[in-house]
Amino acid sequence: MAAEITISADDVRHIAGLARLELTDDEVERFRGELSKILEYVAQLESIEAAVDAKDAGADLPPARRFRKDRVEPWPDPGTLHAEAPDFAGGFFRVPRVVE
Amino acid sequence: MRREATALARAVRSGETTAAAAVEESLARIAEVMAGELHAFLSVREDAAREEATEVDRRVAAEPAAALPLAGVPVAVKDNIAVAGDRLDPPHGAATTCGSKLLEPYVSPFDATAIRRLRRAGAIVVAKTNLDEFAMGSSTENSAFGPTLNPHDRGRVAGGSSGGSAAAVATGCVPIALGSETGGSVRQPAAFCGVVGVKPTYGRVSRFGLVAFGSSFDQIGTLARTVEDAAQLLAVIAGVDSHDETSVPDPVEDWVAGLDAWDPRGLRIGWPVEYFGEGLDPRIRSACETARDRLTAAGADVVEVSLPHASYGIAVYYVVAIAEASSNLARYDGVRYGFRAPAPTHATLQDLYFRTRAAFGAEVKRRIMLGTYVLSAGYYEAFYGKGTAVRARIRADFDAAWERVDALLSPTTPTPAFRIGEKVEDPLEMYLNDVYTVSANLAGIPAISIPYGRVPARVGGGADRPALPIGIQIMGPALAEKRLFRIARFLEREGGKGGAADGSER
Amino acid sequence: MVQSGEAGGGREAGGGYVPAIGLEVHAQLRTASKIFCGCRATYGAPANTQICPICLGYPGTLPVLNRSAVELAVTAALALGCTAHETSIFARKHYFYPDLPKGYQISQYDRPLASGGAIDIVLEDGSRKRIGITRLHLEEDAGKSTHTPDGTLVDFNRCGIPLIEIVSEPDLASPREAYLYLATLKQTLEYLDVSDCNMEEGSLRCDANVSIRPAVQAALGIKTEVKNLNSFRYVEDALAFEIERQAARLDGGRPVVHETLLWDSVRGEARPMRSKEESHDYRYFPEPDLEPLVVAGGWREELRSRLPELPQAKAARFADRYGLPAYDAGVLTATRALADYFEAAAARFPDPKEVSNWVMGEVLRVANERGEAIALEPEPRPVSPDGLAALLRLKAGGKISGSAAKEVLGIMARTGRTPAEIVAERGLEQVSDAAALAAEVAAVLDDHPDEVAAYRGGKVGLLGFFVGQVMRRTKGQANPELVNELLKERLAR
Numbered sequence A: 001m002a003a004e005i006t007i008s009a010d011d012v013r014h015i016a017g018l019a020r021l022e023l024t025d026d027e028v029e030r031f032r033g034e035l036s037k038i039l040e041y042v043a044q045l046e047s048i049e050a051a052v053d054a055k056d057a058g059a060d061l062p063p064a065r066r067f068r069k070d071r072v073e074p075w076p077d078p079g080t081l082h083a084e085a086p087d088f089a090g091g092f093f094r095v096p097r098v099v100e
Numbered sequence B: 001m002r003r004e005a006t007a008l009a010r011a012v013r014s015g016e017t018t019a020a021a022a023v024e025e026s027l028a029r030i031a032e033v034m035a036g037e038l039h040a041f042l043s044v045r046e047d048a049a050r051e052e053a054t055e056v057d058r059r060v061a062a063e064p065a066a067a068l069p070l071a072g073v074p075v076a077v078k079d080n081i082a083v084a085g086d087r088l089d090p091p092h093g094a095a096t097t098c099g100s101k102l103l104e105p106y107v108s109p110f111d112a113t114a115i116r117r118l119r120r121a122g123a124i125v126v127a128k129t130n131l132d133e134f135a136m137g138s139s140t141e142n143s144a145f146g147p148t149l150n151p152h153d154r155g156r157v158a159g160g161s162s163g164g165s166a167a168a169v170a171t172g173c174v175p176i177a178l179g180s181e182t183g184g185s186v187r188q189p190a191a192f193c194g195v196v197g198v199k200p201t202y203g204r205v206s207r208f209g210l211v212a213f214g215s216s217f218d219q220i221g222t223l224a225r226t227v228e229d230a231a232q233l234l235a236v237i238a239g240v241d242s243h244d245e246t247s248v249p250d251p252v253e254d255w256v257a258g259l260d261a262w263d264p265r266g267l268r269i270g271w272p273v274e275y276f277g278e279g280l281d282p283r284i285r286s287a288c289e290t291a292r293d294r295l296t297a298a299g300a301d302v303v304e305v306s307l308p309h310a311s312y313g314i315a316v317y318y319v320v321a322i323a324e325a326s327s328n329l330a331r332y333d334g335v336r337y338g339f340r341a342p343a344p345t346h347a348t349l350q351d352l353y354f355r356t357r358a359a360f361g362a363e364v365k366r367r368i369m370l371g372t373y374v375l376s377a378g379y380y381e382a383f384y385g386k387g388t389a390v391r392a393r394i395r396a397d398f399d400a401a402w403e404r405v406d407a408l409l410s411p412t413t414p415t416p417a418f419r420i421g422e423k424v425e426d427p428l429e430m431y432l433n434d435v436y437t438v439s440a441n442l443a444g445i446p447a448i449s450i451p452y453g454r455v456p457a458r459v460g461g462g463a464d465r466p467a468l469p470i471g472i473q474i475m476g477p478a479l480a481e482k483r484l485f486r487i488a489r490f491l492e493r494e495g496g497k498g499g500a501a502d503g504s505e506r
Numbered sequence C: 001m002v003q004s005g006e007a008g009g010g011r012e013a014g015g016g017y018v019p020a021i022g023l024e025v026h027a028q029l030r031t032a033s034k035i036f037c038g039c040r041a042t043y044g045a046p047a048n049t050q051i052c053p054i055c056l057g058y059p060g061t062l063p064v065l066n067r068s069a070v071e072l073a074v075t076a077a078l079a080l081g082c083t084a085h086e087t088s089i090f091a092r093k094h095y096f097y098p099d100l101p102k103g104y105q106i107s108q109y110d111r112p113l114a115s116g117g118a119i120d121i122v123l124e125d126g127s128r129k130r131i132g133i134t135r136l137h138l139e140e141d142a143g144k145s146t147h148t149p150d151g152t153l154v155d156f157n158r159c160g161i162p163l164i165e166i167v168s169e170p171d172l173a174s175p176r177e178a179y180l181y182l183a184t185l186k187q188t189l190e191y192l193d194v195s196d197c198n199m200e201e202g203s204l205r206c207d208a209n210v211s212i213r214p215a216v217q218a219a220l221g222i223k224t225e226v227k228n229l230n231s232f233r234y235v236e237d238a239l240a241f242e243i244e245r246q247a248a249r250l251d252g253g254r255p256v257v258h259e260t261l262l263w264d265s266v267r268g269e270a271r272p273m274r275s276k277e278e279s280h281d282y283r284y285f286p287e288p289d290l291e292p293l294v295v296a297g298g299w300r301e302e303l304r305s306r307l308p309e310l311p312q313a314k315a316a317r318f319a320d321r322y323g324l325p326a327y328d329a330g331v332l333t334a335t336r337a338l339a340d341y342f343e344a345a346a347a348r349f350p351d352p353k354e355v356s357n358w359v360m361g362e363v364l365r366v367a368n369e370r371g372e373a374i375a376l377e378p379e380p381r382p383v384s385p386d387g388l389a390a391l392l393r394l395k396a397g398g399k400i401s402g403s404a405a406k407e408v409l410g411i412m413a414r415t416g417r418t419p420a421e422i423v424a425e426r427g428l429e430q431v432s433d434a435a436a437l438a439a440e441v442a443a444v445l446d447d448h449p450d451e452v453a454a455y456r457g458g459k460v461g462l463l464g465f466f467v468g469q470v471m472r473r474t475k476g477q478a479n480p481e482l483v484n485e486l487l488k489e490r491l492a493r
C-alpha cells in the first residue's frame, strides 16, 4: 500500500455505490478526510514483514469439523417471517421492479 | 438489587424468596433508573418477565437445584442479542434493535443460544440494554436512540459498545448482564462503570443469535458486580453449540467452585511492557502496580514480557473487523425485515437500497465505507491480506508469552471514562481508546476486567467529585478462563473497589 | 465467417474465426435439506414456505454445513476426474440483489473444493474430444425473482439449496460441442445421482464464456459472458447468435467488448445486462462463520470407492461383455436406470443381443406409450426383467410368434400377469406340431390346385400366398418357419 493514501471524492462515491449508501455532498467530503486519515494510520502495517495467508485461522485447524446432518427441520411457521417483511404480497416478498 | 446473582439464586431455590419477588425488585429499580434518564435500557420486558418468573417459581418446586443455577435471577441483555418476541402479541413483542434505525420495527422470532441457556438455568431477561449502533463504538454515543450516561458522572460516557449493560449492573437494576465484544466492548464499559467484565475465549459462547459485527472476533461476554457472578453467568451460557461451527467443543469446567480457596503461590504473572507506555494515565498504571505487588506478596512471580506487535492491534482490527462488518451489514436492505425507507411510487430497486441504508448512523456508514474499501478490487492483499497476516503475528506473540507466564496483567483502558462528545469528532482518537483490549479479540484469548479503585476525574484534582472507577485487566491463554477467574477473585478479595453508582458501597 | 468447428475441433486454418467456449454449469445437489439450514430442499412448494431465519439471513443467524452436500460435491468432483482438495475454504461473494438475502453468497473462491478434471465428449463422427474442467466448487443457491409490472416478486424457497458450480476450460469450439459437453455432464451427474439435472425446474443451469479469434491467431480473443442458457436448445441458439455477433463486429472493424449478455429466448437474441453487478467487484474474503472444509484422504477414498460405473465405461463393458454393437451399448447406457434394466434382463436370458433389441425396441415403445421410463426402481417398469426373459424364452422356444410376443408384452405391462398365463388365456400358443401342420398344409394345397400348378410352373412368389392361407386356417398360431418348410417340401414333390 502506498505510504501516502489520498482518497478522492470520486473514490468515496464509488465505494458508497458498492455499499449502496446514499451520501450527501457534506458526507462525501467528511468521509474523504476521515477515511484518508484512518487508512494512513492503518498503513503502518506496511512496515511489518508478515506472510499473507489465505485464512489466518488456518494455522490451528480444528481436528474434526462438525457438520449438520442432512435432516429436514423446517421452520414451524413461515408466516412469522412473512409478517416481518416491509412488503409481502400474494405469497412473495416484493420490491420495486428491477430495471434490467 | 441487594443480592448478587449466585446468592439470589440460592435464596430462590431454598424458598427464602421467589423469582416473582426478584423480578419485581429489578423492575422497580429499572423504573427508578429510567426516570433518572441514564438511558441504559432500550426496552423492558415487564409482562413477559413476570410471566416467566411465575414459571421459574413452578420449576423451583419441580426441578433439582443443579438444573437452576440462576433461579429467578433478573438479567439485562445487550440489544444485539436476539430475545424471541412475538410481533402480533405486544407484551411479548420486545424488539432487537441493535441500537439502529435499520432494525427499528424488528422482532426476533428466535432466542440466541445464550438466551436459551439462560432460560434453562432459571434466569429471566428483564430488559434490553442500549449500545452503539450494531455495537460499533466505544462510548454508546453511536446509539440511534441516544447515549448512555455514566452512572458515576453523567457528563461522561458509560463506555461502549455494551454501555447499557454496564450501567444496568452498576446501578443495581440487575446483578448480571450480557454484553458483546468485538474489540473490548464489554471490558471497556465495565472499567468505566466500575463492574466486572469478561470476554471469553473465541468460540466459548455460541454466537448464534448475536447480531454479527466482526464475525471472527465477536463473542458474548458477561458483566456483574462480582467475579463469582460473572463466572457463574459465563458457565451457564458457555459450551459447544450445533448452531455455531466456530463454537469450541472443549468442556466447560466448574468456574465457581474453589474460587475463594485459591492463592497465587507459584503463579507466573506477565507484565507486558508495551501496555505501560505513552498515553497511559499514571493513576491507572499505579493501580496495576498495586495489583502486581499484591500478587507478588502472596507468592506470585512477576515476569516482564514483550508483545512486539501489540501496537499494531488497532490497525489490524480496523482492517479485518471492519471488512467483516461491511459484509455483515449488507443484509440490512429493507427487503425481508426491519426498516424500509418510504419511497415514491416510481422508485427503483436501487432507490430502495440507497434510501434505506442512508438510515445507518455516521459511525456505521464510516465503517461500511472503510470495510468496503479494504475489500475492493486492488486493495484486498494490501489491506485485508496484510491485516490477517499481522493478526497471526499478534497471536504468535501471545503464544510465545504463554511459554513464560500463566497470565498477563495490564490496564483495561488508558484513561477513566471520558466526557460525552469528547471524541466523537475524531474517530481515530476514539478507536485508540481500545488499544489494550483489542489484542485479546485479535488473538481470540479470554480476558477479564475488574474494577480496581476510583480516581478523581482529573489528574491531581483530588478533591473533585465524583470519582471515576478504573479497571485492570487479566488476559490468559485460550480456554484458561478458570485461571483468570481465580486471579481476578484474588485481586477482588484483596481490595479492588469499583463501587456501586447509587452512593452505597456494596 | 465462422468455421463450423464440428470435426477436429475447428482448428483447421482458413480465413474465418475459431470460437472458444467455456461453460459454467450450476447443478443443485439432491439433499433433503438446504446447505446451511434445516429447510426442505424440494422443488415445487408454494412460494416462501420453505424458509427460515437462517436462509433469510436474519440478524444473528449462522450457517452450519450439511455433510451430504459435501459428499455429493466430492462424488461429482471425483467422477469428473478432478483433484478433490484436502482443504477448501468458503468465501463470501458480495453483490446486492433482492433474491440474495445476506448481500453475499457463500461460495468458494481461491481455495475451491476441486480442480483440474476433464470429461470426454463423443463428436458426431464418433471421435472423442477431451474437455478440461477448471474447477468445481460448492455454494448456496439464491432465491428466485419474478419481474412483474407491479414490482419484483421474490420467492426464497430455492435460496440455500446446495449447488455445485462446474467451470470448463474454453475448450469447446462450437455450439454443438457445447451442447455435447452439457449433455455428457448432465448424464454423468444423473448417473452419480448427485443432481436431478432438471433444466425446466432450474436444477441445472448454464452460462457461457464466448470468444472468437482468427484461425491463424493462437491467443484467445476477448470474451463475453452469456447468461440464462437454461435449455439445451438455448445453449446452441445463443452460442450461435453470439459467435455471429462477435464475428460481425470484428468483420466491421469493431472490437469485441467484455460484457455480460442475457439470452432472450423469446426474441432469439442476447442483450447486454445493464443493472446487475455493474463492476464485478465481488469483494471476496474467507467466510468467518464456517470452518475450513477438510475432506481427508480416508473420507475421500471412501467416496471414491462408492463411485458408480460411469456411462462411457459402462458402454465399453457392454460392448465387450455382451458382444453388443457400439450403437446398442451407447443407447442402453444413456441412463443408469436403463442400463441396470438391461443388465437385469440380460442376466436372465442367454442371448444379450436379443435382449438389447427388445429393450431398445418393444420395451421402450411400451414404456413410452404408458408414459413411463424403463427402470427397476421403485418397481420394475414397464415389465419385470423376469417377465421379459420369460417372454423371450417362449418366443425362442417357438411357443409364440414374434408378433404374439409383442402383443403379450403390452398385456404384461397393463396387467402385471406372466407371459405364460397370458398366452394360455388368449390361446396365443403357436402350433409347432409338424403332423398337425402337415394336415393343414395338405388341406390348403388341395383347396388351391390352380395356384399349386402355377407355383410348380415357376411362380415361386406364390409361396407367401400359401403361408397366408395356412396362417388363416390356424388363426395365426402356426409356427411360420415350420409352415414354410412344410410347404416347400410338399410343393417340391
Ligand SMILES: [Mg+2]
Pocket (backbone or CB within 6 Å): C026, C107, C139, C165
Ligand atoms: Mg456460482
Ligand SMILES: [Zn+2]
Pocket (backbone or CB within 6 Å): C034, C037, C038, C039, C050, C051, C052, C053, C054, C055, C056, C160
Ligand atoms: Zn432455511
